[in-house]
Amino acid sequence: MKLRFIIGIGLIVVAVAYLAFQGFEKGKRYYHTCDEVAQMGDKAIGHPMKLAGIVQDGSIQRDGDILKFVLEYEGTHYEVQYVGSDPVPDTFKDGVEAVVDGTLDRNGVFVGQKIQAKCASKYEVDYEDAKPTAGDDTTA
Amino acid sequence: MIADIGNLALMVALAFGFYAIASSLLGARRDDTRLIESGQRAVGVVFAMVTVSIAAVLILLLTDNFHIAYVASESNRDLPWFYKVGALWAGQAGSLLLWTWCVSAYAVAAVLTQKDRHNRLLPYATAVMMVTTVFFLWMNNFSSNPFKELMAVSDASGLSRSWAPADGNGLNPLLQNYWMVIHPPILYIGYTGFVVAFAFSVAALITRQLGSTWVRTIRRWTLFPWLFLGMGIVLGAKWSYVELGWGGYWGWDPVENASLMPWLTGTAFLHSVIIQEKRGMLKVWNVSLIALTFLLSILGTFLTRSGIVSSVHSFARSDIGVPFTIFILATLVGTTALIIARLPYLRSENKLDSMISRESGFLFNNVLLLAIMFSVLFGTIFPVLSEIFTGKNVTVGPSYFSMIEVPLGLLLLFLIGAGPLLAYRKTSNASLKKNFTMPVALAVISAPIFFLLGIRAFWPLISLVLSTFVLLTIVQEFHKGIVARRRTLHESYLTAMVNLTRRNNRRYGGYIVHLAMVVMFVGFTGSAFVREGQGIVGEGEEFQLGHYTLRLEEIRQSEADPNYWSGKLVLRVYRNGKEVDEIFPEKRYYYATEQPTSEVAIHQNAGEDLYVVFAGLNEDRTKAVVQAYVNPLVMWIWIGGIIMTLGTLICLLPPPQRVEVKA
Numbered sequence: 001m002k003l004r005f006i007i008g009i010g011l012i013v014v015a016v017a018y019l020a021f022q023g024f025e026k027g028k029r030y031y032h033t034c035d036e037v038a039q040m041g042d043k044a045i046g047h048p049m050k051l052a053g054i055v056q057d058g059s060i061q062r063d064g065d066i067l068k069f070v071l072e073y074e075g076t077h078y079e080v081q082y083v084g085s086d087p088v089p090d091t092f093k094d095g096v097e098a099v100v101d102g103t104l105d106r107n108g109v110f111v112g113q114k115i116q117a118k119c120a121s122k123y124e125v126d127y128e129d130a131k132p133t134a135g136d137d138t139t140a
Numbered sequence: 141m142i143a144d145i146g147n148l149a150l151m152v153a154l155a156f157g158f159y160a161i162a163s164s165l166l167g168a169r170r171d172d173t174r175l176i177e178s179g180q181r182a183v184g185v186v187f188a189m190v191t192v193s194i195a196a197v198l199i200l201l202l203t204d205n206f207h208i209a210y211v212a213s214e215s216n217r218d219l220p221w222f223y224k225v226g227a228l229w230a231g232q233a234g235s236l237l238l239w240t241w242c243v244s245a246y247a248v249a250a251v252l253t254q255k256d257r258h259n260r261l262l263p264y265a266t267a268v269m270m271v272t273t274v275f276f277l278w279m280n281n282f283s284s285n286p287f288k289e290l291m292a293v294s295d296a297s298g299l300s301r302s303w304a305p306a307d308g309n310g311l312n313p314l315l316q317n318y319w320m321v322i323h324p325p326i327l328y329i330g331y332t333g334f335v336v337a338f339a340f341s342v343a344a345l346i347t348r349q350l351g352s353t354w355v356r357t358i359r360r361w362t363l364f365p366w367l368f369l370g371m372g373i374v375l376g377a378k379w380s381y382v383e384l385g386w387g388g389y390w391g392w393d394p395v396e397n398a399s400l401m402p403w404l405t406g407t408a409f410l411h412s413v414i415i416q417e418k419r420g421m422l423k424v425w426n427v428s429l430i431a432l433t434f435l436l437s438i439l440g441t442f443l444t445r446s447g448i449v450s451s452v453h454s455f456a457r458s459d460i461g462v463p464f465t466i467f468i469l470a471t472l473v474g475t476t477a478l479i480i481a482r483l484p485y486l487r488s489e490n491k492l493d494s495m496i497s498r499e500s501g502f503l504f505n506n507v508l509l510l511a512i513m514f515s516v517l518f519g520t521i522f523p524v525l526s527e528i529f530t531g532k533n534v535t536v537g538p539s540y541f542s543m544i545e546v547p548l549g550l551l552l553l554f555l556i557g558a559g560p561l562l563a564y565r566k567t568s569n570a571s572l573k574k575n576f577t578m579p580v581a582l583a584v585i586s587a588p589i590f591f592l593l594g595i596r597a598f599w600p601l602i603s604l605v606l607s608t609f610v611l612l613t614i615v616q617e618f619h620k621g622i623v624a625r626r627r628t629l630h631e632s633y634l635t636a637m638v639n640l641t642r643r644n645n646r647r648y649g650g651y652i653v654h655l656a657m658v659v660m661f662v663g664f665t666g667s668a669f670v671r672e673g674q675g676i677v678g679e680g681e682e683f684q685l686g687h688y689t690l691r692l693e694e695i696r697q698s699e700a701d702p703n704y705w706s707g708k709l710v711l712r713v714y715r716n717g718k719e720v721d722e723i724f725p726e727k728r729y730y731y732a733t734e735q736p737t738s739e740v741a742i743h744q745n746a747g748e749d750l751y752v753v754f755a756g757l758n759e760d761r762t763k764a765v766v767q768a769y770v771n772p773l774v775m776w777i778w779i780g781g782i783i784m785t786l787g788t789l790i791c792l793l794p795p796p797q798r799v800e801v802k803a
Contacts, residue, residue: 002491002492004495005492005495005500005503008495008504009503009504009507011503011507012511013507013511016511016514016515016544016548018549019515019541019543019544019548020515020518020544021541022543022546023539023541023542023543024519024536024540026539026540026543027519027537027538027539027540027541027543028534028535028536028537029535029536029537030533030534030539031533031534031535032533050543061248062758062759065674075424079304083670085674085736086386086387086767087385087386087482087755087756087765087767088752088755090385090735090736090737090738091735101537130796
């Protein structure tokens with residue numbers, strides 16, 4: 001009796017492990033900043049990944065259905081073409097940290113399917129370094 | 141002044157927390173009732189003091205005291221008052237304080253309800269609950285203090301002085317939503333509540349009183365937080381759906397996963413504990429499950445609040461990461477050691493007789509729930525582990541989760557239907573035939589019907605057929621009980637149903653929760669048939685999505701609210717050419733946080749939601765960019781949430797009196 005249970009549970013575990021492995025291979029995305037991608041050279045082309053950087057000021061343009069902008073990090077920058085169907089997040093604008101899910105094509109343009117911009121739970125502002133300015137109440 | 145009172149209260153609470161631990165343990169050791177009772181009174185003091193400090197934070201928020209860093213970073217003057225209250229749980233320091241408050245409230249409730257039972261477990265359980273409280277109080281005091289003042293070096297004297305900005309930074313606009321205001325506290329009532337069940341199981345292990353007393357004591361203490369955790373998850377999904385504007389309600393986000401994991405193990409526990417009550421089996425498994433559920437609740441808070449999931453670097457900078465890690469590891473090691481030390485007392489009184497029995501049904505249900513939990517856990521923390529150990533930053537996308545959780549979830553759905561039909565010990569062939577024939581036959585017949593109705597994809601078809609099967613098993617169970625009652629008591633069908641449920645509330649309440657799961661699965665199935673489209677339309681123009689036509693009547697701009705600028709679309713909705721609704725998707729720009737948000741408009745009916753987002757204006761600002769989704773069956777998820785709540789409340793009803801009054 002016990003043996004049959006162990007076999008039954010074993011089967012479930014093996015099936016789950018198999019599914020997990022398959023799903024993992026499909027779902028995993030390496031996360032790279034622009035400068036890291038530049039260092040990878042041609043190896044970066046064609047692999048699905050997440051590209052992270054800062055949205056360059058004034059670079060956001062809408063061209064029909066495609067949204068174009070430039071991501072930069074540590075002096076390296078990539079032109080991004082967003083072709084995904086979801087609306088871009090509300091937080092997406094000039095100067096924010098953004099992460100784009102997609103692939104780098106042969107011309108060095110990053111084709112994105114999904115955009116994330118600085119997320120809500122990271123929202124808290126660090127007041128440690130903030131300084132009072134004119135108009136603030138400095139009476140203790 | 142108010143902040144000082146709050147701070148003082150936190151210190152006093154910490155001191156009394158330590159006292160309660162020491163006094164309870166010493167009292168239990170020496171069998172000294174006075175010490176034990178003194179420890180219990182100290183629990184009351186802790187709760188009172190934490191309540192005072194919560195009140196202090198609320199007063200500071202409501203009076204716009206921007207000298208306090210927490211108030212300055214989470215609120216602003218023009219925020220409506222209920223969002224100022226909600227700011228209590230918008231940030232780390234405030235939400236951890238709310239956590240402490242919930243834990244200490246549970247401790248008081250447990251002490252008050254168990255006190256008169258001369259329960260030998262209570263002093264140890266009190267100590268465990270207070271250790272947890274003290275841990276959180278420690279962070280409230282020293283790591284994440286909500287009363288910290290903004291300090292700046294002022295003028296030439298070089299002294300640090302308190303200062304306040306003219307206005308606060310403002311509440312994150314994504315949190316300015318009714319669902320968001322109620323969902324975190326409900327989730328916290330869920331998370332924190334498992335502390336009671338955990339404390340009583342640790343007490344049972346310590347005292348070696350591992351009979352059925354502690355199991356009966358904690359069943360309700362598990363069911364109650366389980367209900368709130370479930371409601372919190374559903375409300376969180378609702379918030380995500382109506383506020384985030386991406387068209388979905390669940391994205392396998394770490395924060396969502398964090399709340400799902402303890403719910404899964406809690407669900408496993410609620411089932412397997414029945415086997416322990418009825419057959420004296422699975423004891424080690426049950427104490428492990430409750431410990432795991434408690435640990436996952438703590439882990440959930442940690443994942444949500446330390447920032448570790450967004451990046452390991454923000455974790456390193458956060459003040460709460462290290463204490464949390466130590467607490468989780470210490471609890472894990474301590475509980476494991478205690479369970480191993482008590483293994484001889486946890487022997488099973490019976491063994492499994494048959495593969496096709498209620499016991500094995502529960503066992504497989506548990507294995508599945510744990511498999512789901514571990515796969516979710518893996519996907520959630522793998523990125524963190526990868527970054528720590530290999531330095532490689534990798535994420536695991538939703539496709540991982542859907543690949544694995546869809547088949548496992550459907551297997552579980554099958555067991556929801558099949559499990560209750562199996563008999564204890566061994567199910568005879570005759571009973572198998574009697575219970576399974578009707579549901580299986582009708583479910584098989586339903587398959588081609590769904591196929592003809594256009595459900596052609598594999599998983600959705602399986603899901604609907606299984607839902608049919610489970611629904612029928614539940615109907616059959618109710619019908620069987622009702623017929624039996626009517627035979628002896630001559631009640632009407634409806635009266636019999638009500639009385640049946642009332643007299644066996646745990647069993648039939650459980651079936652109602654099962655029904656809720658079926659309804660939700662039907663809702664989830666709709667996600668396979670989502671359609672989306674985009675229209676760039678000027679006033680008077682229209683665009684098409686499926687059988688809907690959306691006609692833009694007007695773009696309305698308004699600065700009436702002091703808190704935000706608003707741009708609203710007036711959209712007329714036609715379904716198959718007939719006007720059905722007028723909806724108003726909105727784009728807001730919040731002044732304080734300088735952040736835009738989208739307020740989604742939803743035209744809802746039982747079959748599908750038309751979900752519309754105002755994505756912005758086009759380049760020359762004459763046309764509106766409108767993103768629209770047709771999301772089938774979403775309403776059934778919320779209905780399922782309501783049914784789940786009702787079913788669990790029925791389970792929580794006090795046991796009925798056994799005196800039968802014949803009518």
